Every structure is written in C-alpha cells, then in structure tokens.
Amino acid sequence: MRLLPITSLQPGMRLAKKIFNDEGVVLLREGAELSAGIIRKLYNHGLDYVYIQDKDTDDVMVNDIVSAEIKRKALKEIRTHFSSIADPRVQKSSYPIIGKSFSGIVDSILMELSDNPEVMVMLMSMHTKDHYLYHHSLNVCIYTLLLGKVHGYSVDELRVLGIGSLLHDVGKAHIPNEILFKPGRLTDEEYDTIKLHTEYGFKILKDEPGIPLLAAHCAYQHHERLNGSGYPRGLTEPDIHDYAKWIGIADSYDALTTSRVYRAAMLPHQALDVLYSGSGTLYDRSMLEVFKSRIAIYPIGVTVTLSNGYKGVVVHIHTSIPQRPIVRVLFNEAGERLPAPFDLDLLGHHSVMITAVEGMNAHMPSPTA
Incomplete structure (x- = not known):
C-alpha cells in the first residue's frame, strides 16, 4: 500500500485501508474504487492522507497502533459523554458516571500496546474531521500511553495518565461551537474564551466519582509550558506535573499533524521540527527524545x-x-x-x-x- 495526500488522488485508485467517520463507523472499505465525486467528498470532510492499493508496494502492510474495533468503541463513549457534558439541560449532578467508562477504554488501549511493544506512532488521520475533538482526545490518549510505557510508568500510573490524556480537552464541551469551530483566525477575546477550557475541564473532573484528582490536573495543566508562557496560570517547569508535560507534547503533535479548517496538516517530520523548536523552553528535552524515538518520522507508504x-x-x-x-x-x-x-x-x-x-x-x- 501507498500513502498519498488527498490532492494526489486520481479516479480509479482503490483504497487500501478503511476510512471512518467521527463515530467510528466505516465510510469506505478496503478496495473501494475512488471516483472524482468520492475524492471531492473526502477532501470536503477534511482528510489529509489515505492509503491506496499499489502494485509496486502491494507487499507493504501498515498496522494500526490500536485496532479499529477499540477505536470505534472508544469514539462512541467519548461522543456520548462529551455530548452529555455539553448539554446545558443536563445538570452536573446528573452527569453520567464517566470514570468506569473511560477506565475501560484506557485498559483496552494498554492491552493492545502491551501486545506490540515495538509499535511506532504512524499518522492517525485516516478519518473524517466531522468532529475533531473526539478523534483528537483518543489520539492524544494513545500517544501519551505509548510514551508512558516507554518511560517506564507502572500500570496504575499509566491508568491515571491515560484517563488524564483522554479527558484533557473535556472542558471544550463548554466552549461555544461558533468559537471552537470558527473557520478563521480567532480574535483576542475568542482566544481568551478558548483558553478557559483548561479551567472548565478541571472543574468538571475534580469531583467526578472514579476520576483521579491527578487526571483533573492534567486537564488543568496541559497547556502550561516550561518557561511560564502557557496557560491558565503561567506555571513554570517545577510546578507542572510530568503527566501534563507528556500530554502537552502529544496534544501539540496531534494538533499539528491534523488538518483544521484554517490550515493544512503537517507531516510527522515537520511537526517534530516545530516541537523541537520549543525544546527546553516549551517542552522537556528528555521527553521530546522519548517521543522522537517512537515517531515514524517518515511513515510507511509515504x-x-x-x-x-x-x-x-x-x-x-x-x-x-x-x-x-x-x-x-x-x-x-x-x-x-x-x-x-x-x-x-x-x-x-x-x-x-x-x-x-x-x-x-x-x-x-x-x-x-
């Protein structure tokens, strides 16, 4: 199989890997022939790259970090609970208990990572961008758990790190959609509103049964940066928890390698260059080295x-x-x-x-x- 940007697709090509929507439902299966109309729809849905069948590389296989079935179940849970939290008709006291649900997702991801200790981070963008927040939350969780395993955290530590990373952006459920999904540049006032998602996330999680308090702090601190330039509190390196530092790296990487309405996606080597430009000032150097060791800088098929x-x-x-x-x-x-x-x-x-x-x-x- 071969990895091609959407702009390089031609009618008559056939898919080599499935494409999912934001609910984890398969939109196009392997072997589906691409027409001009389908290519246009994929472009309009915000896909960056797809794998196509190619006689020169038909022996090349790309294994997902986490199986499609686990992703599908995780996305369904994320969508259900985030939607409930975002619903103004639902009072906090009647939120569904999310701790058990998200703990199950984290355990499933950890099990799959344990089955493949040499797994590398490939591109995670083979899905539509109908709801970026759900996929982003799952991607950041997968990346962060992989980094945590390489770092050597215990299973109990990984569970807390996993829940914190899966829910790091849950506060965005309280950000108005017209700001969260604005197609152009944000005003200063709108950006200040976006930044409130860290505080909202902490308030949502800190008293939630089954959610470790440290996971709530991950939501609170994942935009803090070593030199104090982050938000919401402008913390510096000694006061930022290591879990939040790992999540900050994974969060930035996934944002850079995913297309948004206002910019195109980067390839992994480009995104890594951007992260390294902040080495020692924004991100921890040793953590970036761990991240670099597990990134497929030039993904298979490119x-x-x-x-x-x-x-x-x-x-x-x-x-x-x-x-x-x-x-x-x-x-x-x-x-x-x-x-x-x-x-x-x-x-x-x-x-x-x-x-x-x-x-x-x-x-x-x-x-x-």
Missing part, C-alpha cells in the same frame, strides 16, 4: 525524494533509528520509472538523505497553538 535524485516509497522503519528507513526506489534521478524497483536501506547508506516528502506544506503554525 513517497520521498532522496539526495541522489531517486524517488520512492518508504516500506520499512527501523525502530532503533526511525529517521533512516528502507525506501523502495521507483524512479531514477531523471524521473524515469525503473523497470526493476529495488529497496535501498538508508541505515547502510549514510551519504543518502531524504530531501523531500510528497504532501509537504510550507505553513508552520506556532507550537503553542
């Missing part, structure tokens, strides 16, 4: 150009050095298709570098966005 002029598709990632993948070379330096494509392992060819990635965009939003 088309790349090499410094020797060759062009091909990433077909394998070395978990020890993910920035030096194996590339299946399809075109020579003159842009001519090779009669016999071959695999080039960049780990053994140190003079060859990746110089361009298909789908790369030039716009770089702020890492604090």
Whole structure:
C-alpha cells in the first residue's frame, strides 16, 4: 500500500485501508474504487492522507497502533459523554458516571500496546474531521500511553495518565461551537474564551466519582509550558506535573499533524521540527527524545525524494533509528520509472538523505497553538 495526500488522488485508485467517520463507523472499505465525486467528498470532510492499493508496494502492510474495533468503541463513549457534558439541560449532578467508562477504554488501549511493544506512532488521520475533538482526545490518549510505557510508568500510573490524556480537552464541551469551530483566525477575546477550557475541564473532573484528582490536573495543566508562557496560570517547569508535560507534547503533535479548517496538516517530520523548536523552553528535552524515538518520522507508504535524485516509497522503519528507513526506489534521478524497483536501506547508506516528502506544506503554525 501507498500513502498519498488527498490532492494526489486520481479516479480509479482503490483504497487500501478503511476510512471512518467521527463515530467510528466505516465510510469506505478496503478496495473501494475512488471516483472524482468520492475524492471531492473526502477532501470536503477534511482528510489529509489515505492509503491506496499499489502494485509496486502491494507487499507493504501498515498496522494500526490500536485496532479499529477499540477505536470505534472508544469514539462512541467519548461522543456520548462529551455530548452529555455539553448539554446545558443536563445538570452536573446528573452527569453520567464517566470514570468506569473511560477506565475501560484506557485498559483496552494498554492491552493492545502491551501486545506490540515495538509499535511506532504512524499518522492517525485516516478519518473524517466531522468532529475533531473526539478523534483528537483518543489520539492524544494513545500517544501519551505509548510514551508512558516507554518511560517506564507502572500500570496504575499509566491508568491515571491515560484517563488524564483522554479527558484533557473535556472542558471544550463548554466552549461555544461558533468559537471552537470558527473557520478563521480567532480574535483576542475568542482566544481568551478558548483558553478557559483548561479551567472548565478541571472543574468538571475534580469531583467526578472514579476520576483521579491527578487526571483533573492534567486537564488543568496541559497547556502550561516550561518557561511560564502557557496557560491558565503561567506555571513554570517545577510546578507542572510530568503527566501534563507528556500530554502537552502529544496534544501539540496531534494538533499539528491534523488538518483544521484554517490550515493544512503537517507531516510527522515537520511537526517534530516545530516541537523541537520549543525544546527546553516549551517542552522537556528528555521527553521530546522519548517521543522522537517512537515517531515514524517518515511513515510507511509515504513517497520521498532522496539526495541522489531517486524517488520512492518508504516500506520499512527501523525502530532503533526511525529517521533512516528502507525506501523502495521507483524512479531514477531523471524521473524515469525503473523497470526493476529495488529497496535501498538508508541505515547502510549514510551519504543518502531524504530531501523531500510528497504532501509537504510550507505553513508552520506556532507550537503553542
């Protein structure tokens, strides 16, 4: 399979992986043929990339970090409970008990991560953006739990970290939709309203049965930054809990690699560059190193150009050095298709570098966005 940006799709291509909507329901299955109308709908739904079938890479498989079934169940629970919290007719005293529900989601994700200890973070954007908040909450939870496992947290610590990351943006349920989903740049007043989601989240969670108080603090602190430039309280490094620091990195990465109505998505290597621009000032250096070690900087299936002029598709990632993948070379330096494509392992060819990635965009939003 091959990973292509929506803008590179052509009628007649066939999907290699399912596409889901915001409820986790399959919209298009593997093998579905793309028409001009379907491509237009995918674009309008905000998809960034899709996997397509390709004879040159039909032996290449991309495994999800978490199974489609777990994602579907998790998205349904997130949607149900976030919608209840957002409903002004529902008093806080009658909120459903969310602790048990979200603990179950976290345990399911942890079980799947335990079954695949070498898992790498791939692109998580193979779904429509009908409701960004639900998918973002799930993605951040998955990323954060993976980082926590690599860091060495115990199962009990991971459960608290997982609940905190899954609910880190729950306060956005109380932000007016016309601000939360505004297609243009926010005014200063609107941005101040958005920032209130951290305080709302803390108030929602702090007295909720079954939710650890530390998880409520994750919602409160995930936008705090080491140098005191974050919000809501402008805390500096010593006063920010480590869980909130991990969530802050995952939250920023997922926001950068997901398209929004006001900007296109970045590819992983671009997003990582943005995060590293804040190393030591916004984000913890050692945590960023852990994150970098688990990121598929050049995801399997992406088309790349090499410094020797060759062009091909990433077909394998070395978990020890993910920035030096194996590339299946399809075109020579003159842009001519090779009669016999071959695999080039960049780990053994140190003079060859990746110089361009298909789908790369030039716009770089702020890492604090």
